[in-house]
Amino acid sequence: MKTYKKILAGLFVFLFICAVGIFLDNKKLMKEFPVIQGTYTCDELPFASMVFDLEDNYTFYYYNYDETDKGTYSKGSDNEHFIVSSKFHNTKILYDRKKRTFTITIDGESYLFKQISRVPTIINEAREKTRD
Template structure:
């Protein structure tokens, strides 16, 4: 009977270690591996009230820039950590610094730094104009 109890206790300890190990394998990587956010969605800027930038991750990293009378389309790519680069006719390999926690990014255009804030997680592309 004593051998049976020792075997049962040993089996339960081994089972506990396995379950705890599986738990750690799922939880620890979330704290160790720092995922860098990828730009996605629609962003606007307070300094430029009629300007928006749209990043469509699901459409081959397509990027759209809308200004009052200007529309530009290109692509974007992930750099290191919080950097992204946009390429289009207006932006040639222009660096964007993304702050994923605050859902913002900064960009330098025409020598000035602008802060864009995410207004929607979805890429909202509006080709309508007021005529």
């Protein structure tokens, strides 16, 4: 009976160590991932969001109040990415991986977008609230 308990305890310790290792490895991989992805918003444009979906063939979405745009994006050199869409014609963005932010020029003005989620998510709450 004691041997059975030791084996069971050893198995639990092994599984726990494996789970922690997988979690830490995944966290490190996501932190160091060089291609922009996820959902980003801007404080100066409260109804604007940009979504970068790596798994959907590098698809890019832009939402701002009643304006939408869809296109693709690609990685340039170290911190550069390029957006190609009807609104953003090969527009360069400078991505800061540590802060998870990027700057972009929209209609002649420069804006800072911050990552709110690593998951590409479409945010409709602001639009729905303004319609009431």
